[in-house]
Amino acid sequence: MMKMIDVAKRANVSTATVSRVLRKPDKVSKDTREKVLEAIKELNYQPNMVARQFRTKETKTVLVVIPDVTSPFFSEVLRGIEHIALESGYRVILGDTENNINREHEYIELLLQQQADGMILLTARMDRARLEEIANQFPVVLACEYIDELDVPTVSIDNISAARKATEHFIELGHTRIAHIAGPMNVILSRDRLKGYEQAMISHQLHIEPLYIKEGDFSLESGYNQMLHLLELEVPPTAVFVFNDLMAIGAIKAIKDKGLRVPEDIAVVGFDNIKMTSVFEPNITTIDQPKYEIGKKAMDLLLNLMNGETLQKKKFVLKDELIIRESSGFKRI
Structure with missing residues (x-):
């Protein structure tokens, strides 16, 4: 079944323009209107009938x-x-x-x-x-x-400020080898939380080790796998700030599976404050979003x-x- 986007491509206009032709044709130039109507005819596009019923409602x-x-x-x-x-x-x-x-x-x-x-x-x-x-x-x-x-x-x-706050919590506790398990870098939240982590490290004159920054995919499984990579390093981190709580839970499981303790061997901070964080063992330090x-x-x-x-x-x-x-x-x- 043809969609509005198919009409837009055929007429070489935006879908918003197609929508205007269907809803308010007087708002569109004659040439553009004719192009869109011709594309609709050629593709036998059938505008949604529910949309027609509610055109004025x-x-x-x-x-x-x-x-x-x-x-x-x-x-x-x-x-x-x-x-x-x-x-x-x-x-x-x-x-x-x-x-x-x-x-x-x-x-x-x-x-x-x-x-x-x-x-x-x-x-x-x-x-x-x-x-x-x-x-x-x-x-x-x-x-x-x-x-x-x-x-x-x-x-x-403010994701930058929140991530900076989480990282500085580790610094106040005396950590210097702090890692970050990030979200996918094509998402602005991931880039901003990485930026906050980096700002905290730089402002306290701490070295940012590239090997300490790992990219996950939001899931518990990626938190687990990326934590394993951090633990395999010759000098692993003593603290890890994780993009979200689900990945933090995965990270903690990886630490435990390697026979290590949280927070005695490696400390962990998550992000979001989902309900699970208050009952998981150990209870997870996290950034609460409203x-x-x-x-x-x-x-x-x-x-x-x-x-x-x-x-x-x-x-x-x-x-x-x-x-x-x-x-x-x-x-x-």
Whole structure:
């Protein structure tokens, strides 16, 4: 079945332009309109009938695009979104990209077909210009992830500052050989948390050992495997700051499987403060993100946009907190 993106490629225009031709043809130049209509005819494209029905009405539906529906971190963000949505008479459609950029584009097709009144993106892997184009046509809010210099309402924490705080916690405990298991470097959160780690090391005149920086993929398994690589080094680290709590759990298991102790032999700090961190043995020191509040704020902003309001402020940075537990240990003598 042909999609709107196929029409856009045939007519050599954007999908947003195709959407305008279908919704508001008077807003598109005659030449462009004719090109799009010709492409629609050639491809036998059938615009979504639900979208036609709601051309002048609200769907009372919002689309939430998430990178990994299995993540315990995002479940709390989603709860905040859904609570505000339901209170306001909206239902939530969930799109799981499974960290696949092509899936992200596919879900946006639903917005272009007007099957939702607005969208909250909990992932921001697509091209900045493309996202701005979509946001100029529809209400869009970014949450958790973000894109530099993007003129779209965004809710997040300061990931650089938070990572710096986590790393400095190790330094205050007396560690100098500090490693970092990062997330994928194609994700801005991974780059920012690496930057925070590096800033802390540099500001305290500590050497950044390239072999101490390993790249994972968000999963528990990658935390386990990357920790094993660190343990195989001739001089392994005494502390490890990990991109997220799931990978931190994997890292701790690898340490234990090698017959070592946490934090006595190697200290560990995670990120996100998912519920599991307070019951895992040892309890995990981590950066707490206000997950539920991020979801609520994102939905509040989307409601404002869908009501036609102009936002005076578009960047909202919520407060994070270092939660100190057993896995980072006590001050080293």
